[in-house]
Amino acid sequence: MTIAFKPDETFRGTYTYRNSPKGIRRFPFPFHQDQYMYSVNMEPHTKGPEGSVFENAFDIDEHYIAEMRDRAITLERDPGRCVSLPHMMDAEWDTLELIMESLSRDYPELFTLTKDGDRWHWVNKPLGIDQTFTFGNAATLPCPPFEYITRQTQGDFVIMDQRDNNLFADSGMITSQADWSLMFDAGMSFMEWHGPVPLAHELGVFERALKYLLMLQQGRPVRRLNWTMTINPRLDTSPETYPEWGPDRASVTPDNVGDKVHLRVELQALFRLPRSNGMLFSIRGYLASMNELATYPRWAKRLHRVLSTLPNELAEYKGLVRYKPTTLEWLSKFDDGEVLPAGTQPE
Amino acid sequence: MSTPAIKSQPIYAELEWDRTGTHHILFVSAEDAALAQRLLSNPPGGTLTVVHLRPADDSRSAWSQNLPDTALYLETHTLAEALEVLRDAFYVAQMGTRIYLAGAEDAIWQASQLADTFGVSRDEIRHAQLGTKARPVFCVHCRTITRGVHTNIVSCSGCGRSLFVRDHFSRRLGAYMGFQIDAEVPGEVPAAEVVYP
Amino acid sequence: MSSASLNVEIRRIRDLAPGIREFSLSRTDGDDFPVYSGGSHIVLSLPLGERTHRNPYSLLGDPTDRKTWRVAVRKQEDSRGGSRWLHEQAREGMRIDIAAPVNLFALNRLGRRHILVAGGIGITPILSQARELARLGADFEVHYAYRAPEYGVFVDELEALAPGRIHHYVQSRREQIEFSSLLAGRPLGTHFYICGPGGMVAASMNAGKALGWPESHLHSEQFLAPTGGEPFDVKLTASGKAFTVPSDLSLLEAIEQQGVDAPYLCRGGACGQCELEVVDASGELIHHDLYLSAEERASGKKIMPCVSRLKGGCLTLNL
Numbered sequence: 072m073t074i075a076f077k078p079d080e081t082f083r084g085t086y087t088y089r090n091s092p093k094g095i096r097r098f099p100f101p102f103h104q105d106q107y108m109y110s111v112n113m114e115p116h117t118k119g120p121e122g123s124v125f126e127n128a129f130d131i132d133e134h135y136i137a138e139m140r141d142r143a144i145t146l147e148r149d150p151g152r153c154v155s156l157p158h159m160m161d162a163e164w165d166t167l168e169l170i171m172e173s174l175s176r177d178y179p180e181l182f183t184l185t186k187d188g189d190r191w192h193w194v195n196k197p198l199g200i201d202q203t204f205t206f207g208n209a210a211t212l213p214c215p216p217f218e219y220i221t222r223q224t225q226g227d228f229v230i231m232d233q234r235d236n237n238l239f240a241d242s243g244m245i246t247s248q249a250d251w252s253l254m255f256d257a258g259m260s261f262m263e264w265h266g267p268v269p270l271a272h273e274l275g276v277f278e279r280a281l282k283y284l285l286m287l288q289q290g291r292p293v294r295r296l297n298w299t300m301t302i303n304p305r306l307d308t309s310p311e312t313y314p315e316w317g318p319d320r321a322s323v324t325p326d327n328v329g330d331k332v333h334l335r336v337e338l339q340a341l342f343r344l345p346r347s348n349g350m351l352f353s354i355r356g357y358l359a360s361m362n363e364l365a366t367y368p369r370w371a372k373r374l375h376r377v378l379s380t381l382p383n384e385l386a387e388y389k390g391l392v393r394y395k396p397t398t399l400e401w402l403s404k405f406d407d408g409e410v411l412p413a414g415t416q417p418e
Numbered sequence: 419m420s421t422p423a424i425k426s427q428p429i430y431a432e433l434e435w436d437r438t439g440t441h442h443i444l445f446v447s448a449e450d451a452a453l454a455q456r457l458l459s460n461p462p463g464g465t466l467t468v469v470h471l472r473p474a475d476d477s478r479s480a481w482s483q484n485l486p487d488t489a490l491y492l493e494t495h496t497l498a499e500a501l502e503v504l505r506d507a508f509y510v511a512q513m514g515t516r517i518y519l520a521g522a523e524d525a526i527w528q529a530s531q532l533a534d535t536f537g538v539s540r541d542e543i544r545h546a547q548l549g550t551k552a553r554p555v556f557c558v559h560c561r562t563i564t565r566g567v568h569t570n571i572v573s574c575s576g577c578g579r580s581l582f583v584r585d586h587f588s589r590r591l592g593a594y595m596g597f598q599i600d601a602e603v604p605g606e607v608p609a610a611e612v613v614y615p
Numbered sequence: 616m617s618s619a620s621l622n623v624e625i626r627r628i629r630d631l632a633p634g635i636r637e638f639s640l641s642r643t644d645g646d647d648f649p650v651y652s653g654g655s656h657i658v659l660s661l662p663l664g665e666r667t668h669r670n671p672y673s674l675l676g677d678p679t680d681r682k683t684w685r686v687a688v689r690k691q692e693d694s695r696g697g698s699r700w701l702h703e704q705a706r707e708g709m710r711i712d713i714a715a716p717v718n719l720f721a722l723n724r725l726g727r728r729h730i731l732v733a734g735g736i737g738i739t740p741i742l743s744q745a746r747e748l749a750r751l752g753a754d755f756e757v758h759y760a761y762r763a764p765e766y767g768v769f770v771d772e773l774e775a776l777a778p779g780r781i782h783h784y785v786q787s788r789r790e791q792i793e794f795s796s797l798l799a800g801r802p803l804g805t806h807f808y809i810c811g812p813g814g815m816v817a818a819s820m821n822a823g824k825a826l827g828w829p830e831s832h833l834h835s836e837q838f839l840a841p842t843g844g845e846p847f848d849v850k851l852t853a854s855g856k857a858f859t860v861p862s863d864l865s866l867l868e869a870i871e872q873q874g875v876d877a878p879y880l881c882r883g884g885a886c887g888q889c890e891l892e893v894v895d896a897s898g899e900l901i902h903h904d905l906y907l908s909a910e911e912r913a914s915g916k917k918i919m920p921c922v923s924r925l926k927g928g929c930l931t932l933n934l
Contacts, residue, residue: 151561158724161751234723235539235831252558258590259426266426267586286880286888289649289715310558310597314579317601346678348652348721393602440827464827513801514827537727537804539831 073180076197078136083144088304090363094133098359099124099336100415101296105376107385109271111279116292116340124338127177128292129170129224130355136197138225138247138306145246145307146222152309153218154257155230155242162230162242163217164207165344166351170220195223217242226338226355229253231261233348238284240264241349247306247356249299249335250390254311269384287343287350294340299389300398301335304358323394328401329362332394334374361401367417371405378402424585428523433546435462439516443507445500445529446481447471447521448549454480461486464514467507468492471500471525497525504529508536520546524554524565527592534590551614555583556593563593569610571599580607583614620660621648625709626683631768634690635736636702637675639683643710647681653747654720654740654808654836657684658882660712663696666864666872670697671883673740673810673836674716675769678747687768689736695843695863717880720810720836722747727804729755732792732819734811735762740836741810742769749776760784760792760811794822808834837885837905844901848929851875852894866920870934877920877934884922891932893918898928 080087090098119125124132145152155163171193175184185192189206200223204211212219221228221244230242238261245253256264261281262272271277287293301308302319323331338355365371378391378399386392433453435442441464444457458481466489470481474495485491492507494500508517517533519526526545533543552566555574562576567583574581574596581596588595600606627639642648651674661668672686690702720740722729729748733741738759748755757780761767764785773781784790798807798819807828809819816835823833843862849869850857860869867889870877880888884904893900893916902912904919911917918932 161724232724233721234725252595254561255556255558255586255588255591255595259588263426263587263589266424267584269423272425286717286886288717288880289651291715310595313601314559314598314604317598318604320602345716346650346652347724348655348718438824438827438829508803511803513798513803513805513832515803516827536802537725539829541829541831542803 074131074133074135076136077133078140080134080137082137082141082304082306086303086305088134088137088358090359091133092366093122095359095363095366096417097122097124097132098357098364099296099338100334100364100370100373100417101298101336102373102377103413103415105373105411106380107377108382109268109274109276111276111283111295113280113283113293113295113341116294116342124355124357125294128173128340128342129177129226129353130338131174131178131181131225135225139198139223141306142222142244142246149311151254152246152311153221153244154253155215155217156232156258159217159230159232159242159347159349160209160215162232162344162347162349162351163209163215165347165349166228166230167216167220168206169342169344169351170224174224198223218244226353228354229352230344231350231352233285233350236285237261238281238350245309248309248354249297249301249337250308250310250313252310267388269388270382284341284350287341289343289345292340292342294338297337297339299335299337300391300394301333301358302331302394304333304360306356320390320393323397325397325401328394328398329365330360332361332398332401333358334361334364361398365402365405368405369411369418371402372407372409373411375399375402375406424587426587427585428545428547428587428589430545430547433457433518433520433544435460435518436516436544437462439542440464440514441512442466442516442518443469443504443511444518445469445471445504445520445526446548447497447500447525449479449481450520450548451480453520453546453548455484458484458486458489461489462516466490469494469500469503469507471495471497471521497528500525501528501532504532508533508538511536515542517543518546519543520548522550522552523547524552524592527554527589530589531592553583553614554593555581555596556588556591557581557596559598563591564596568612568614570613571608571610572596620712620714622710623684623713625705625707625711628705628707631687632766634702635687635766635768636690637685637687637768638701638705639685640713641683648684649715650681651678651716651743652718653678653722653744655716655718655743656720656740656881657686657716658714658880659686659697659701660714661697661700662711663700666868668695668697668700668868669879669882671881673720673743675739675742676746678743679750687736687739714880717886719881719885720744720808720834722808723806723832723834725804726806726832727754728802728806729753730758730797730801730805730807731755732758732760732797732807732809732811734760734809734815735766736768737810737812737836738769738773739810741808742773744808745773745776756780756782758782758784758792758797760790760815761786763787792819794819795826798823798826798828806832806834808836810836813837837883844924845926847898847925847927849925850929850931851934852931853934860924865922866918866924866930870920875934879921882921884919887919889919889921891918891920891934892916893930894933895931896925896928898930899926900924900930901926 171184174182183194193202228244231238232241243253336357340353342351555564555567557574560577564575579598582599584595586595622643623640629637656673676685688701691698731741880886887906901924903922
């Protein structure tokens with residue numbers, strides 16, 4: 072498989088990000104039914120169909136180079152988007168090892184890893200990186216191992232430390248988040264970290280998820296999808312920069328809905344880390360504009376129904392309140408009331 | 419005690435001695451005569467160290483009276499001084515120690531951060547909010563902590579933005595989260611209300 | 616199989632002490648093993664005649680050694696077959712399946728000092744923990760109690776890891792660990808880890824609690840060998856099976872023998888993974904696990920089939 076990268080697209084300012092038809096086709100549309108509610112929707116993160124976002128442990132797509140540049144810009148402006156507490160160094164190396172081994176196995180034409188004992192040689196062709204280093208010796212890399220490898224991997228990352236029958240968000244690389252602050256949340260327990268999420272606590276979702284995750288095994292990762300909406304194809308929708316992107320929410324009009332409003336889906340995967348007994352949480356985001364989604368009318372119909380029945384607490388938490396009516400109005404043009412079969416597949 | 423809407427918000431139970439402990443360190447930074455009377459009249463077994471942060475006047479404090487004979491009482495007059503004394507107490511403390519931090523959230527969570535550096539776990543430490551309900555507020559934009567916030571909206575002491583004070587709380591930072599309330603429509607700032615008296 | 620499995624060859628068998636053997640394992644597919652964290656265990660699938668017997672053993676080698684994994688096994692006199700097979704039947708060159716490592720006895724990485732205690736064969740997880748702490752440059756000490764000098768297995772490896780920080784207690788010399796003095800006067804942030812016989816673990820936990828240690832700093836690992844018991848009948852509602860659990864099989868093993876895929880991890884009553892919902896029980900549930908709370912036991916709605924049984928009558932499970 073060859074990926075036609077779009078190295079020049081932008082996620083700020085000119086917002087030239089677009090999905091190719093192939094990119095839309097593989098978009099992980101998350102709604103199986105006409106209504107949405109939280110659940111412990113976890114399944115084994117095993118190899119999915121060829122070409123799908125589930126094919127590999129860490130998905131690399133046409134936006135790779137552009138997303139990594141956007142991450143570098145965000146880190147340049149604010150190095151605090153990458154945080155790692157001092158007891159996490161083993162988990163950092165675990166993460167580097169897991170990602171380098173996965174990428175070089177799954178995309179051999181893009182990434183290669185050769186090992187001579189602890190002497191490792193890493194080549195990242197799309198980003199033009201050629202690095203020899205000593206595994207376990209952070210001084211042989213240009214920056215700490217977790218930051219090093221997550222500057223080269225699409226998606227946000229959190230590493231959780233497991234102790235006291237709990238998971239603590241003790242490391243993170245977060246530059247494309249759905250409005251949560253790593254600097255603020257670093258060090259929190261599982262429940263504290265998910266504290267602001269409405270309704271799900273009452274449903275017992277986090278309690279069950281935590282119990283399940285504490286027993287997660289090596290070599291048996293799991294995944295789930297989550298979603299929100301974003302105005303403009305912007306990755307950095309952090310609380311830190313809320314004053315920069317907040318006004319966009321008030322900019323949606325019936326004429327620009329199709330271009331401006333994006334469904335943002337997170338493919339979340341969890342991996343037990345071997346030497347630290349920690350857990351890597353990858354949050355791989357996908358953005359598709361309403362126009363792009365509506366190239367498959369079934370998705371437009373489904374999204375129309377999900378949004379119109381979404382509980383207010385969720386709409387508020389996800390920050391949709393200001394532009395939901397305009398978006399619903401736009402989507403209603405596609406919804407002829409046809410009964411849709413369960414499932415997420417497009418036409 | 420109502421359940422907070424956001425699970426990171428601390429719940430402060432009525433302060434009690436944890437009698438499974440064999441040494442006890444109590445830090446108090448606010449007056450509560452009834453609580454002092456209740457706790458000190460029925461002290462726990464083992465050693466007791468009281469680190470008291472009190473204003474430097476000669477008013478009488480319930481925390482310095484009725485102390486058990488065996489208690490070690492250490493009086494301090496500034497938070498910085500209290501934290502130094504606590505650091506010494508933690509340094510010589512043994513496993514089996516229970517730590518009690520009582521007072522305004524700003525003071526008790528700074529003391530709690532100090533305990534964290536000694537590897538103290540959550541089941542060894544108790545927090546109680548006494549006196550003012552004022553909050554320390556962390557600005558997510560400029561990362562300054564504005565202390566002693568009584569209102570739901572406050573001007574950040576670092577960047578001047580009007581911050582909405584959320585119930586989301588970080589133990590690591592010892593502060594609540596504040597973010598610009600008029601980010602979506604600049605200038606649309608509701609009147610602040612005193613909600614943390 | 617409920618767990619990611621690897622096929623390994625028994626490369627080397629060493630007799631370490633009377634009744635204690637060490638097994639060195641390597642992968643048959645030639646790949647490297649993953650690394651693991653100190654305190655991890657694996658489950659060995661042992662071919663006992665017609666049935667497969669699965670026993671958990673702690674990994675004791677260097678957690679970063681990708682070529683060889685090592686376990687040590689003490690022959691249990693009341694064994695239902697697992698340890699006896701390893702002592703009497705296992706030969707170098709034999710191949711067996713094992714499950715990927717799981718750690719129910721992990722170090723706390725925020726700890727400022729670590730006290731490790733081993734009783735007898737309980738040295739195995741302590742050894743991998745000690746290696747991890749040594750690699751991290753952490754402050755730790757090991758207290759190792761064994762029956763007689765010849766039973767002090769791995770003392771050379773331990774001494775090499777942490778010279779001067781290994782303390783020996785030899786029972787035949789009337790030496791024993793006084794937990795109330797071992798645990799007294801320790802600085803804040805100290806963590807205690809013990810693996811050994813049940814009585815020893817209980818004594819240390821009691822001493823710790825009496826000194827005021829909180830639960831979060833007291834770590835122990837105990838694997839319960841599933842004990843046999845009286846036969847009883849089982850009905851599985853979802854899979855529609857009905858059968859009898861014989862006296863020499865655990866409930867979990869009997870379920871597996873029926874070809875029903877039941878979840879499990881530790882097979883020693885510790886992890887909670889194999890929990891099953893009890894639909895009906897005509898008879899008394901005999902709980903042997905370390906996982907269910909007193910309330911959960913009293914509810915009569917849950918059972919850990921790896922170690923627990925029914926006394927008399929019939930057990931109906933949602934599986």
